[in-house]
Amino acid sequence: MRKKIVAGNWKMNKTITEGLSLIEAIKTGAPKVQKAGVDIIVAPTYVMLSDAAKAVNGSSIKLAAQNCHQEESGAYTGEISATMIQAIGAEYIIIGHSERRQYFNETSASIAKKINVVLSKGLTPIYCNGEVKEERESGRHFEVVKRQMNDELFHLSAEEVLKVVVAYEPVWAIGTGLTASPDQAQEIHAFIRQLLTDKYGAAVAEEISILYGGSCKPDNAKEIFSKKDVDGGLIGGAALKAEDFLGIVAAF
Ligand code: PEP
Secondary structure, three states: OOOEEEEEEOOOOOOHHHHHHHHHHHHHHHHHHOOOOEEEEEEOOHHHHHHHHHHHOOOOEEEEEOOOOOOOOOOOOOOOOHHHHHHHOOOEEEEOOHHHHHHOOOOHHHHHHHHHHHHHOOOEEEEEEOOOHHHHHOOOHHHHHHHHHHHHOOOOOHHHHOOOEEEEOOHHHOOOOOOOOHHHHHHHHHHHHHHHHHHHOHHHHOOOOEEEOOOOOHHHHHHHHOOOOOOEEEEOHHHOOHHHHHHHHOOO
16 A cells, blocks of 8 residues: 655755754644554755754654755765765655756756665655646646656666655646646646556556645645545645644645
């Protein structure tokens, strides 16, 4: 049975003190809303990962980093490796977020390498893909997502891909207040699962969690999560307030 997941991407928000209070509030509220089989993940900034690892220890909350470098170590000033993240105790790393693609020139080649390095450390990549507004408006979203999956994910073996979480995030819906309708989300999640089936077979594809991301809020999460191929959400803005984030967790 594939996992249901609600993951909060905090982006460049929260000081360590603020972030630790948010974790405390999520820890306090989670037992009231978290159903069996639903994982909660938080992805704070690198600077508080170590404190966050201690704070979530022994709770039902799991820890992710927001990015890593594609090399294991070396002369890459300012960068952080998957090895360092693993040593801290995080279990997940978000890879290929659209903001990394847009503002930090991440390419399909670097994303593919990052996925490899994350897996080589025994961690789980939360692999993001999705189309921009013009691509959706010109009906090219299926083609775009297919190309991304081919170039960034499909070099993996079946055994490796089973360790990946996919997050479909239409770029036009991220931080904009626009959301894919539940039917739009289901349509493309089913397409992604079909691509996985074509490449790896149905038994593998059925085990892979596919999250939706893009202005997911407590008031729209229930309907989106009710769709057959939507296994949860990658949450940006609404992950910054415990009440909103827990409201989304409660939507399952
Ligand atoms: C995200 O950045 O992954 C995201 C989904 O952001 P938001 O929920 O703010 O649209």
